[in-house]
Amino acid sequence: MNAFPWLSLLTALPVVGAGVVLVAGARSDRAARFLSVGFAVGALCIALLLWHGFDVNVGGMQLVEQHAWVPALHIQYHLGIDGLGLSMLLLSAIVTLISLGASWKIEDRVPLYFALILLVEACLFGAFTALNFIHWFTFWELCLIPAFFLIKIWGGPRRTPAATQFLVYTMAGSVAMLLSFLAMYLAANTFEFEELATIAQSGRLLPSLAASSSWMHLTPEHLGLVIFAGVFLGFAVKVPVIPFHTWLPDTYAEAPTGTTILLTGAMSKMGLYGFLRILVPIFAPQMQSVLTPLLWMAVATVVLGSLSAMAQTDLKRIFAYSSINHLGYCLLGIFAAVRYAGSDAQLLTQRAAALSGTMLQMFNHGITAATIFWFVAILETRSGGARELSDFGGLRRNAPVLAGMMGIALFSSLGLPGLNGFISEFLIFKGAFPLATWATALCTIGLLITAVFILNVIQRVFSGPLQERHSNFLDLSGKEQMLLAPAIALMFLLGLDPQILLSHLNATVLQLTNTIKF
């Protein structure tokens, strides 16, 4: 299946789907819903096919498609996936389906809503497969537009400021990144990620940067740091890394829950993906030279994220902050991996553990967070829009199945052994502890606080006296159970047998581990 452009097809399918949904769905909302699910399932099938055909022993790019786009500016249409890209494609496909499921009850301008969700999916596929900066940046930026409209049109009461804040923050980050890449382009004459990484690893990037843009008499090292800072800012806003996170709680809370699922499940991974695909291979020396502040940021993201989650009473805000907290572990893994130079066997093993933990955590968090927000959407619909902790209580009596299934998802988020969250967090901590001991030790505080606020949610929502107005609260119907069951099953599957995913990531992790040289 090498000759066939599977990746282009995968990106194009949801775009076509969006068009079909808009046209064919104009008559009946029902048709729009089912058509969009049809296209999302189609995309998932292609992703699974890619998974099946993937050669797990190859660390480099597979299924590469490369065509000239604007030759005068060295812009190429260049696609390819490795283990990381593949896992992100699969995650995006799954999260989109969850998002569609959670959005089923949207009644206002249905075809447009579902078409926009499919467009976000297309942009995610595009961004996770592109290997040329401009090609990738196109999808990275384009992704914001449908997301903006999803928040703006279907969001909560304060949707307009939230949507604007979301777009402007991310744009500001992207602009800084664009500037840095322009500087690198002028130095290295290429936008290709792989070529830039090769040039950087051979130590040729800094001298040519200094030669091409001698700015304010900076030394090559400082110039390198400035360029790094620009790219870092772009990704830090997207993940988000505390202190660049202020857009996130409002956005997640005001967005319709189906969109929040996409934002947290898949779009936040674009930032981490950028860390792994761009920052680590190209900027490892720069990261190392400012590692202490970076590690502090990771600690802040983990600890402050979880503390803020504990302070919230709105379910969506709790899980928004919880999302920040969980992605903080990924940051810890990435930063710890670039702490020490060298390539002795022990160091490589620790680095590999931290990085595979990070990639696994990206996937796991996507599944878990998306499922939790799906449950929040269900609670919201059944209680007529209530999201405050104090609005609920004692639901277990009326809805034991809902309580049980949501409990599993929550425990997965908490990191209970046997569920998916545990393995990835364990791997990160195992790898990061010898590399960055104090930061890892501080991050364990986050684990503890996460346990506290998640147990608090379970207790406040499902235990205690049942409130009067919830006396008719319905349990999950058979259909809902059937839809939610695969997500829950996936949590168990990845918790009990993480090798399924790790086997596809191994070669990529090894290659990435070996690129960290100074």
Next chain:
Amino acid sequence: MSTNLLALLPELVLTITGVLVMVLEPVIPAGKSRKPLGWLAILGSLLSGLAAFYQLQIVNAQGTLTAFYSTIQIDPFSIFFHLLIAAVVLVTLLGSLDYFESPITHAGEYFALVLFGAVGMMFMTSSVELLMVFIGLEISSISTYILAGFRKGRATASESSIKYFLLGSFATAFFLYGVALIYGATGSTSIGPIAAGLAITRTPTMAILAVAMVLIGLGFKVSAAPFHVWTPDVYQGAPAPVVGLMSTAPKAAAFAVLLRFLFNGTPMLHGHWILLIEILAVASMCLGNLGALKQHDVKRLLAYSSIAHAGYLLVAFTGTHQNAVAGACFYTATYAAMNVGAFLVLSQLSGFSERIRSIEDFTGLALKRPGMSALLGFFLLSLIGIPFTGGFFGKFYVFSGALQNGHVWLGIVGLANSGVACFYYLRLLAAIYSRPTSDSVAYIPVRKVTAPAAVALAATALATLGLGILPNKLVHLVERATPTTTAAVAVQPTQQ
């Protein structure tokens, strides 16, 4: 065909059509629709575009053409602008064919004036003699002064026209004074001899002053800050299709003159004028974007946005000669596509009476006019500079040129500005896609989009999209558009 005739072919076609329109105007009885005149004008602009294309074939085969004692130079550079101006005029005419709600008697003048204005603009881009440029500038300016006040009987229209006229004539006087000074410094008003004369001049200060004067005059025409104060008022009062025209085509022509004058005429003074350009660019970007933040009237908002875009365009001038020409040409083309498109949508939505004007009026528009809203949204996204639109590649091109030549600060200021710009475009976009309030668009009659207007809208949207997805063709064209000072021009014109 003689060289002289060939060199002015597009202008000739436009002039003849314009005169025909004027002659036929009184023949049509009062109260009858002036549409046939519009169709005639459209035919004329189409033919002049074809004429420019014909010129391109000739130039490709035979090299640069010079005519009229080397005062006119036809090279890929001027042909690029001829084609661009012809396209903008064509689209504007198509869009304004049904703009007049009732058959008003002076509609014929409108079509003729648009054509005459285009003659002046084209003339500006192909002249290499500053006095000829001045004539072109006046022809184009006088037409636009009148067009700006075309919604007769309204106070804002008169304000628009008078303001534009007074400040505009003041600015052209600056230009003329600059030409006089450069003559004093170098003994010529022709681009090539100016460059030669600068090398041996004994009064460089006078030459620097001359360049500054020319910059003021043309800076006014392109609405670069601090010569921008007229822009919001004039744009607010002028008819929407005219604003689309005058915010793109005359600006493109003025930028063409500036490119030729600075890079071919006064390369010796590069160190001096580059500083002025930087100041103009930074001031335009910052004042334009900051000014736009506070606007409620959509046309005023787009006026400030056009000031900011003039700033981005000036950033291109800081690149090397080839980068500057390529970047500026590409940007003028994309800006023309998206801005003419945006104003066409406005004119289609609100009509001659301009009933919807403030951002609040646009609240909930998407429910009532989904297609128009999507188009306007698309143009706004392109103005922001989102990928897959021409705006993205335009900015990319301009800023990479500036960085390449070591103007890092300018790049940072420019890109930071495009972040700020996001805010106000989004404010409009957000309003369009909000739930309508009771007093917003509900009472506004839906004007049917006629076929010519639909063609015009489609053309601008496709151009914006095409430049964003496949910019290759245009990049290829502009990369080799760098004008040279041909030997024929460098020689002193024979005294007659």
